[in-house]
Amino acid sequence: MAEKGIYTKREDGRAFTDVRPMTAKVGIVPSADGSASFSTGKTKAIAVVRGPRTLHPQHMQNAKTGILRVSYGMMPFSCGDRIRPGPNRRSEEIGKVTEWALSSVVDLSGFPNTVVDVFVQIPQADAGTRVAGINAAALALAHAGIPMKEMVSAIGVGKIDKTLVVDLDKYEDSEFHDAEGSTDIPIVLTSRTKEIALLQLDGKISVDEFRAVIELGKVACDDILKVQMEALKNVGVNDE
Amino acid sequence: MSNYIMPNLQKDKIESCAKEGKRLDGRKIDEHREIEVETGVSENSSSAVRVKFGKTEVLAGVHLALATPYPDSPDSGTFMTSAELHPMASQQFDTGRPGINSVELARVIDRGIRESGFINMKALCIKEGEKVYQVFVDIFAINDDGNLMDVAGLAALIALGRARMPIYNEEEDKIDGYSETEGIPLKKEVLSFSMTFHKIGDAIVSDVSKDEEAISKFRLTIAMGDNDGKARITAMQKGLAGTISSEDMETILKLAESKWTEMFPKIRENVFG
Numbered sequence: 277m278a279e280k281g282i283y284t285k286r287e288d289g290r291a292f293t294d295v296r297p298m299t300a301k302v303g304i305v306p307s308a309d310g311s312a313s314f315s316t317g318k319t320k321a322i323a324v325v326r327g328p329r330t331l332h333p334q335h336m337q338n339a340k341t342g343i344l345r346v347s348y349g350m351m352p353f354s355c356g357d358r359i360r361p362g363p364n365r366r367s368e369e370i371g372k373v374t375e376w377a378l379s380s381v382v383d384l385s386g387f388p389n390t391v392v393d394v395f396v397q398i399p400q401a402d403a404g405t406r407v408a409g410i411n412a413a414a415l416a417l418a419h420a421g422i423p424m425k426e427m428v429s430a431i432g433v434g435k436i437d438k439t440l441v442v443d444l445d446k447y448e449d450s451e452f453h454d455a456e457g458s459t460d461i462p463i464v465l466t467s468r469t470k471e472i473a474l475l476q477l478d479g480k481i482s483v484d485e486f487r488a489v490i491e492l493g494k495v496a497c498d499d500i501l502k503v504q505m506e507a508l509k510n511v512g513v514n515d516e
Numbered sequence: 517m518s519n520y521i522m523p524n525l526q527k528d529k530i531e532s533c534a535k536e537g538k539r540l541d542g543r544k545i546d547e548h549r550e551i552e553v554e555t556g557v558s559e560n561s562s563s564a565v566r567v568k569f570g571k572t573e574v575l576a577g578v579h580l581a582l583a584t585p586y587p588d589s590p591d592s593g594t595f596m597t598s599a600e601l602h603p604m605a606s607q608q609f610d611t612g613r614p615g616i617n618s619v620e621l622a623r624v625i626d627r628g629i630r631e632s633g634f635i636n637m638k639a640l641c642i643k644e645g646e647k648v649y650q651v652f653v654d655i656f657a658i659n660d661d662g663n664l665m666d667v668a669g670l671a672a673l674i675a676l677g678r679a680r681m682p683i684y685n686e687e688e689d690k691i692d693g694y695s696e697t698e699g700i701p702l703k704k705e706v707l708s709f710s711m712t713f714h715k716i717g718d719a720i721v722s723d724v725s726k727d728e729e730a731i732s733k734f735r736l737t738i739a740m741g742d743n744d745g746k747a748r749i750t751a752m753q754k755g756l757a758g759t760i761s762s763e764d765m766e767t768i769l770k771l772a773e774s775k776w777t778e779m780f781p782k783i784r785e786n787v788f789g
Contacts, residue, residue: 478631
């Protein structure tokens with residue numbers, strides 16, 4: 277980085293490019309067709325896949341392909357303040373961008389007129405909930421045996437004042453307001469072609485810094501992919 | 517929302533034209549439509565404005581109301597954006613509860629304005645912890661011929677630029693009309709506007725028409741503001757299920773920078789007069 281800003285050290289001692297400690301587990305909801313949990317630091321996500329199953333109402337059906345339908349929600353106790361149960365504008369939008377990101381790798385052409393439902397819930401939030409949710413959802417889809425062209429991995433990259441950081445926690449994401457403030461950039465990358473399946477940004481960042489953000493995202497997503505693949509290999513290993 | 521039905525012939529035609537850098541309406545592939553701005557939409561709101569990019573038309577207005585501040589920011593005004601994609605604007609829009617398209621549109625515009633700090637929220641505090649102004653931006657689509665995101669975003673900015681401060685009657689705790697001269701507190705230097713690029717066939721296309729939008733593989737909205745004469749990214753939102761390759765990303769970033777340089781002075785003039 278050309279310029280040094282005022283953000284020189286992370287509270288939890290991580291290097292700026294480190295992802296928080298991750299865990300991933302596949303097969304957490306027995307009645308589901310696929311399920312997984314994914315956590316990074318204190319942020320925890322669970323995802324459940326049900327389907328392919330017949331899509332109702334019928335007029336929503338697509339005779340050429342099955343469709344993916346994603347819902348995302350923060351659980352009422354996931355934050356300090358109670359989150360009112362049920363959909364809101366934020367959760368609807370995150371559900372939709374998650375759906376787009378996952379749809380980019382899922383191939384449901386073999387299941388016309390059906391829907392694959394993906395339910396993402398956040399029991400504990402410390403920033404980066406949508407990307408944790410996508411990491412869990414991708415695992416749950418794979419666990420359900422849904423045809424996928426590639427895997428996807430998701431990471432939040434950001435800029436705190438002038439410093440580029442990977443996997444922002446809540447303080448970095450929403451409580452740092454000094455100097456240039458905080459810019460959060462959720463990114464989803466496909467595992468093989470490294471193409472961008474989700475991208476959002478709010479804040480202030482130069483075009484060159486943004487290019488560097490994408491490169492950091494690629495490195496972090498490789499680390500996340502390893503954790504995801506390990507979890508998939510371990511399906512059923514420790515189950516009764 | 518029902519799906520927009522387009523004949524395959526039309527799709528092939530648009531994609532093959534795009535490959536050669538052409539479009540069915542005669543524009544170049546990176547050419548924006550003419551921006552038209554009309555004020556005086558409602559005599560009862562100085563802010564109300566009509567913005568058109570070609571045939572895409574949006575009305576927007578700003579209201580200020582008295583409100584209680586949020587506990588975590590007792591000295592700041594509050595802000596809300598709503599977008600109505602009304603059935604009058606398109607065969608694809610339905611009545612009733614806002615669908616995901618209008619929710620996404622409103623949220624992207626809301627975030628762009630909120631996070632950039634364009635409105636000086638602290639200056640909208642009347643009494644700390646008790647009374648502040650709430651700013652409403654209301655967007656209404658009149659005709660959808662593609663790229664509603666950018667048209668609605670610009671309409672919101674212009675409406676904010678034209679909005680006037682309310683006159684607060686402290687005794688009766690109500691608003692007694694609006695100032696004729698005093699605008700709402702805006703940080704003019706952080707003005708940013710959005711540009712949405714679509715992948716059509718193998719090409720990256722600016723300011724899409726409805727037909728182009730219907731066959732888009734992905735869209736990427738980039739908002740940029742001014743940083744010492746250079747474009748700086750202030751917001752991004754990718755939509756649809758297609759993925760962005762590194763080459764496409766580079767094409768879009770370069771295009772966004774050059775379009776921003778070309779359009780920013782005109783946008784600024786439209787917003788601040």
